[in-house]
Amino acid sequence: MEIKKTALAGTLESSDIQIMLSKGTNGIQIDLDSEVAKSFGDDIRRVITTVLTDFNITDVNVKAVDKGALDCVIKARTIAAAQRALDTVNEPAWEVL
Amino acid sequence: MKNSLNRELPDQIMSDLNYRPFESTEIGHPEIQRTAPVVRVTxxxxxxxxxxxxxxxxxxxxxxxxxxxxxxxxxxxxxxRVMGIIMDLGIKDLTLAPSSLTNVMNDTVVKAINSGTVTHITSSGMRGSLGDAVSHGALKAPVIFRSHGGRARAIENGDIKxxxxxxxxxxxxxxxxxxxxxxxxxxxxxxxxxxxxxxxxxxxxxxxxxxxxxxxxxxxxxxxxxxxxxxxxxxxxxxxxSGATRFTKDPKELKIAEMVNSVITNSQYFQDGFSFQTGSGGAALAVTRYLKESMVENHIKASFTLGGITSPMIDLLKEGLVDKVMDVQDFDKGAASSMADNKNQQEIDASWYADPDNKGAMVDQLDVVILSALEVDTNFNVNVMTGSDGVIRGAVGGHQDAATAKLTIICSPLVRGRNATVVKDVATVVTPGDSVDVVVTERGIAVNPKRQDLIDRFNQVPGMKLVSIADLQAEAEKIVGEPKPLEYTDRTVALVEYRDGTIIDQIKEVKD
Known part of the structure; x- marks a missing residue:
């Protein structure tokens, strides 16, 4: 699936994560900013990558600003950003959820 | 070498600085020679x-x-102001030995380290840009962290001259x-x-x-x-x-405060004439409000409160619920300004407050203390010094000293953001688990197995459910996941003294 437009989901509140997806050409590129990057950076990247892969998104630039979000939050924000970026907000991808 | 808590300590530095590893919370009855200052007569x-x-x-x-x-x-x-003049004069190789370092001093200290003005530091703690610089190896000599009582001891015996x-x-x-x-x-x-x-x-x-x-x-x-x-x-x-003191409206912290209050009021120590101390964390402060209601309800008054003093404590004094406030520092304006008007708000020095090498310190008379923690582990050891990234961002303060109370309660939310508070192994041990009796989180109360008397007592209380500290740790890990272990270099950037002057842990340079 191709990114149609740059899209954003999430806030910079404590325990949230803000995910921005934009067009890319070189696979899934994640730029992560997180206070817990040392302890949980790999986990956060893995959750984002899994969701994007479920959407069949192969080339995308991801900007993730994490404020200590749990996996469920990261997943939800990535799904929201992906649907906005793919312009499929009105057709929820149930199988991904 | 390792100390009795199985913490690895740097042999060479320990021997160079003539340090012994931590053994026990018992101080015993050693005979100590105190020093005296040089006096220029005038x-x-x-x-x-x-x-x-x-x-x-x-x-x-x-x-x-x-x-x-x-x-x-x-x-x-x-x-x-003073450090600026010292740097301008080009003075070098100083040892900085303040009672503690606040954020407003950080940039100056970093500058003084970089210019060679300051080459050694001993303090209660440090945070922000300074903690970050030290954790990244800015100082050649390890920083020595001491509790407030430990600093008093070191000054009296000449370790700090x-x-x-x-x-x-x-x-x-x-x-x-x-x-x-x-x-x-x-x-x-x-x-x-x-x-x-x-x-x-x-x-x-x-x-x-x-x-x-x-x-x-x-x-x-x-x-x-x-x-x-x-x-x-x-x-x-x-x-x-400003700084450490804040008044919480966070429902989670209020719940913790209420649980702490029930631990106190159901303990054998809650009787007329008891004494208590609270730390400056959100939940610890809120406990005072709940405790006040319980004291009024049960017609119980306290003989004294101790340590860092806040306005809610002064309110208790004014309302006659506390006889004496034994005051080593004031965390807010209300507490600071009331000292002039209250003869029962007694100023005490750090030695009287908490120095273990003494003919009796006030912490030894303390019944109940409520303290907070960055991390507490399944052996009840507490870290109030390094953050989840391994960087120095805290202070020993009076934590080790006050934890000698008869009932030491550590209160904290189970997780903060994605960081677990109850962990398998704290990054840095500041207060040994032997002096911690109860850990209270919003998900449950864990009593140190060494306090079977408290376990038996609390099990009789309807509605009070105890959990094991291992259960709390498992629950926290279920929420946040298992963190990747922090990586450090081989360099020691700081040593943490126990209050008796032995070394309870080291802090290593973080690897970035």
């Missing part, structure tokens, strides 16, 4: 000056130990009689600074309020003071009460 008529630079130039020399107090907290103007103490005060007369109670930049108790005033070879007071002689009450006395330096302003009154 009748005291030539102490007043406005030339701070000359005072620094004539008294501070390469290789000396200098000290400051942190009673002005984030409103301190004295530290940066202060050459010059620069002490800001909101009032002083021309001979140096001073207190923290009157003037613009009032901070109340001078508790930590009283050690410096008593033991430093040279004592330099800085004040913006020269009053007529003789000034009383004299917490610092003319017999201890060499110079009285007049400056424009010693501190910003609006920032003295």
């Amino acid at each position: 009748t005291g008529n030539d102490k007043v000056t406005d030339d701070l630079e000359a005072v620094v130039k004539n008294n501070v020399h390469d290789g000396m130990t200098i000290s400051f107090h942190h009673h002005f907290r984030e409103g301190d103007f004295v530290f940066n 202060i050459d010059v103490a620069f002490l800001g005060v909101p009032n002083a007369d021309r001979l140096g009689n001073a207190n923290g109670m009157y003037g613009d930049a009032v901070f109340g108790s001078l508790g930590y600074a009283l050690m410096d005033a008593q033991y430093a070879n040279k004592v330099v007071l800085l004040t913006d309020n020269l009053v007529s002689y003789p000034n009383t009450p004299a917490s610092i006395k003319q017999t201890q003071v060499d110079y009285v330096v007049e400056v424009d302003k010693v501190g910003d009154p609006d920032k003295i009460g």
Whole structure:
């Protein structure tokens, strides 16, 4: 699936994560900013990558600003950003959820 | 080598600095030789000056130990002013031995480290840019972290030998009689600074309020003071009460406070004449409000509260629920300003408060203490020093000292953001699990298995459910996941002393 437009989901509140997806050409590129990057950076990247892969998104630039979000939050924000970026907000991808 | 908590310590540094590994919380009855300061004799008529630079130039020399107090907290103007002059004069290789370092001092200390002015530091703690710099190896010599009681002990026995103490005060007369109670930049108790005033070879007071002689009450006395330096302003009154103190509305913290209160009121210590201390964390502060209701309901009064004092404590004093407030420092404006009007708000020095090498310290008389934690592990060891990234961002404070209370309660949310508070192994042990009795989180109360008496007692209380500390740890990990272990280099950037002067843990340089 191709990114149609740059899209954003999430806030910079404590325990949230803000995910921005934009067009890319070189696979899934994640730029992560997180206070817990040392302890949980790999986990956060893995959750984002899994969701994007479920959407069949192969080339995308991801900007993730994490404020200590749990996996469920990261997943939800990535799904929201992906649907906005793919312009499929009105057709929820149930199988991904 | 390892200490009794199985913490790995650096052999070479331990032997170079003549340190022993931590063994036990028991202090025993050793005989201690205290030291005394050098006194330059004078009748005291030539102490007043406005030339701070000359005072620094004539008294501070390469290789000396200098000290400051942190009673002005984030409103301190004295530290940066004095350190600026010291750096301008090109003085090198100083040991910085303040009672603690607040955020407003960070940038100056980092600059002084980079310029070679400061090469050694001992403090209660550090945060922000300074903690970050030290954790990344800015200083060659390891920082020595000491509790407030431990610092008093080290000053008394000569482990810390202060050459010059620069002490800001909101009032002083021309001979140096001073207190923290009157003037613009009032901070109340001078508790930590009283050690410096008593033991430093040279004592330099800085004040913006020269009053007529003789000034009383004299917490610092003319017999201890060499110079009285007049400056424009010693501190910003609006920032003295900021920093650690905040009043919580967080429902999670309020729930924890309520649970802590039920631990206290259902313990054998909650009876008329009991004593207690609270830390400055959100939940710890809120406990006072719940405790007050329980005291009124049960017709129970406290004989004293101890340590760092906040306004809610002063309210208890004014309402007659507490007989004496034994005050080593004041966390907010209300507590600071009330000292002048309350004869039962007694200023105490750090030795009287918490020094283990004593003929009795007040912490040894304490029934209940409520403290917070960055991390607590399944052996009940507590970390209040390094964050989840391994970087220094805290202070020992009175944590180790107050934990000698008969009932030590650690309270904290189970997780903060994505960081677990209850973990398998804390990054840095500050307070040993042997002195911790109960851990309270919003998900449950865990009692140290060594306190079977408390377990039996609490199991009789309807509605009070105990969990094991391992259960709390597992629950926290279920929520946040298993963190990747932190990576450090082989370099030791700091040693944490236990209050008796043995080494309880080391802090290593973080790998980035």
